[in-house]
Amino acid sequence: MEIRTPYLLFLGDARDQLAAKTAYGVRVWRPDWCVGQRRLAECNADCGIPDMTIKEAQAAGVKTVILGVANRGGVIPKNWTSELVDAVNRGMDVASGLHTKITEIPELVDAANMNDRLLLDVRHPTRNFDVADGVKRNGKRLLTVGTDVSVGKMFTSLAIEREMHQRGMNASFRATGQTGIFIASAGVSIDAVVADFISGAVEWLTPENDADHWDVVEGQGSLFNVSYAGVTLGLIHGAQPDALVVCHEAGRPHMRSMPHFPVIDIPTCIEANLEAARLTNPDVRCIGASINTSSLTEQDGRDFCKRIGAETGLPTVDPLRDGVAAIVDNL
Amino acid sequence: MEIRTPYLLFLGDARDQLAAKTAYGVRVWRPDWCVGQRRLAECNADCGIPDMTIKEAQAAGVKTVILGVANRGGVIPKNWTSELVDAVNRGMDVASGLHTKITEIPELVDAANMNDRLLLDVRHPTRNFDVADGVKRNGKRLLTVGTDVSVGKMFTSLAIEREMHQRGMNASFRATGQTGIFIASAGVSIDAVVADFISGAVEWLTPENDADHWDVVEGQGSLFNVSYAGVTLGLIHGAQPDALVVCHEAGRPHMRSMPHFPVIDIPTCIEANLEAARLTNPDVRCIGASINTSSLTEQDGRDFCKRIGAETGLPTVDPLRDGVAAIVDNL
Structure with a gap:
């Protein structure tokens, strides 16, 4: 799954900012690739970059339209489809992070075939x-691992890749989920593999490389989350992995969506x-x-990290507050 | 995946007995369901049950033709297809354990639709x-677990189910692989699930049940086999599982197909x-x-089991030689 850059972030009629969190993640981590956003009437999300029509995106050199939003009820609305068909007719690819496959929309498939353009359903591995x-x-x-799902494994991996690059190290973020794939412009949605x-x-995604090269692999799930531990x-x-970084969300009351499972220490x-x-x-x-x-409050957050650092003997950071230099120092 | 019984075992032109090992496993564990076998010219396998034409199978009340053989080069030969179409036209379902999908053979699909019969690719979950x-x-x-793949997890599970039934216990073998699915007439090929x-x-396959009911679940892979540990x-x-039974093949020199991995103790x-x-x-x-x-020799085999029994403190048997009564006694 390889995605051509730069991108137009298609927000459609996202009902709120949360519905557009995938697009927002791409905007945060790859600002240079995100030349504009496309918002339709009733869109309540904003990635803080220039609004563009499909035609303007073409003029700005966009190569791929990114569907980085949650759609309502798993159905792709007609007004989205006509915009996407227009994009394909203007020479752009479309990459979607929706569960619903864009490769199953007949008029879009016809347009892509006619124009020799790609439709990429990044949640659905094709090879x-x-x-x-x-x-x-x-x-x-x-590899980032974690106490549960959604504890910051992707964020931490990207922060580590950035820190490594700032130090002149040879490093590649390897994406295993949809948002990560847009950010890496490549990857495998690993939980959708047979x-x-x-x-x-994963062996294919992180192949043999130079001795000094680091793959920074985005983790998924948790060995302690019964839904996804096999994937993990x-x-x-x-x-x-030569190195693991463990990720955790302070204050999570129980495993996500599962009150009957406590969070592991x-x-x-x-x-x-x-x-x-x-x-x-x-x-x-x-x-x-x-x-x-x-x-937590900032002070409680610092105390929490200090306690975990003492318990584990490891550099312990909030990556957003502290950065991850202390972790990379420990390589 | 539910398969109607009784069965005709379709051996096609299996080149040797090994190529028909799935069919043979069904014959061994469910002799009452296997009313006949269909062998074409050049078939070198034999399940030791009456040879039948498709027409004779119909007369004998066969409900499903079982493709329990390995086919050459992943291609289903024309002469197999015409036999299977004939079976469907005569009111039988077809269940296949081949990698190649019978649901992608147009003339067979047409016949199945016309006759309202089922084509079941048991390696490929559809729900x-x-x-x-x-x-x-x-x-x-x-649940049976193991040191590696192909160490007898299905055999052990079936032997335990049989032992439980002989004791009047309420027990169901739950199949997770193709041979097991034919034997159970139901199941999920778990390594083919997303x-x-x-x-x-697996939660679906082993649902809530009576307090005294035992699901005997066929294990797959091994936590120590790097190819399949996620499935396991x-x-x-x-x-x-309330109870695990560990399975092992004595004398295996290394993990199957992987000389670079030793077998775990x-x-x-x-x-x-x-x-x-x-x-x-x-x-x-x-x-x-x-x-x-x-x-091993019989004496060496007995010594091996004795040693493992001493090391683990567990009833240790060769299920083929000793049966599994000692294990069920320990429930």
Whole structure:
């Protein structure tokens, strides 16, 4: 899945800012690629970049229209379709993060075929993968893991890639989810791969590389989230990580959407992830903890990080407040 | 995936007995359902049951033709297709364990539509599943796990179901792979489910049940096989097992097809599986070890089981030689 840049962020008639959070993530992490946004009547989201029509986007050199919004009821409205058809007729690709497949909209498919343009459903892998073989590859890999879903694994991975680049290190963010794929302009939506090929897909995504090159691999799920732990384990085995960074949200009352599951403590989480990772890389180490403390006051957040740092012996940061330099220092 | 019984085992032109091992497994475990076999010219396999034409199978009351063979090069030969079309025209369903989908053979699909018959590709789940919620369900569940793939998990599960039935216990074998699905006449090919839904599919497969009912769940892969461990972990979490039985092949030199991975020792394997299973069932216990000792002499096999029994403190049997009564005794 390779996406051509730069992008027009298509917000459609997103009902609020949250509905456009994928687009907003792309805007935050890849401002240079986001030349404009397209908002229809009744759109209540704003990525803070110039509004453009499809025609203006064409003039601005946009290569791909990004559907980075949640749509209502899984149906793509007619007025979206006509805009997207117009974009394809004007020579742009369309990449969608919706569950609903744009590759199943007949008039859009016809337009794409006629104009030889790509329609990319980034949630739905189209290529086939081999099963993993676990053979050691050259190059270094860092993987973010977590106590649960939605604890900042993508954010932390991107912050680490940025920090590495600022230090002149050779590093690539490797995306495993839809927002990450738009940000990396490539990747595999790993939770949508057929179960047999989870770790094989990750081996493909993080191939052999130069000895000093770091893949910074976006984690998914958690070994302690019963819905997604299989995905997480395959991701760990396929990535063969040299370094893990554990992510957590301070103050989460229980596993997301599951009041019957308590959140695991961080030291136990680290040890379980290291144990799993040793199967394909016996030398793996956990090099830091990344905590989303946004639910706490600043002082409580700092105290929380300090306590986790003491418990784990690891550099512990809120990546938004502190940056991740302390973690990269510990590589 | 529900398959109507009884069956005609379609062996086609299987080049040797190994190519028909799926059919043979069905014959061994469900002799009452297998009323005949259909062998074409050049077939070198034999399930030891009466040869029948499609017409004779119809007269014998066959409900489903089972394709339980490996086909050459992934292509279904023309002479197979005409036989299968004939079966459908005579009112039978067709269930296939091939990678190649029979639901993509146009003339067979036409015949099935015309006659309102089912074509079942058991390797390819067709229904959608929810993500797992990990909520505790009534009923008891036993899951086979293993040091590697192909160490006897299906055989052990079926032997345990049979032993339970002989004792008058309320038990159901739950199939997670193609051969098992033919044997159970239902099930989910769990390694072909989309990664996000592994554990959710297993929750669906092993639903709430009577307090004294045992689901005997066929395990897949191994936590220590890097190709498939994600599937295994999702299976463990979804099954919420009360009891694990660990399976192993004595004398295996290394992980199957992976000379660079040694086979894990049994006590470590047990502990890792228990640790994973505790997430959805804190009371899980390992109740026995099942060893395929066919590569050893009988005396060496007995010594091997004795040694593992001493190391683990568990009833340890070769299920083919000893049966599994000792394991069921330990429930």
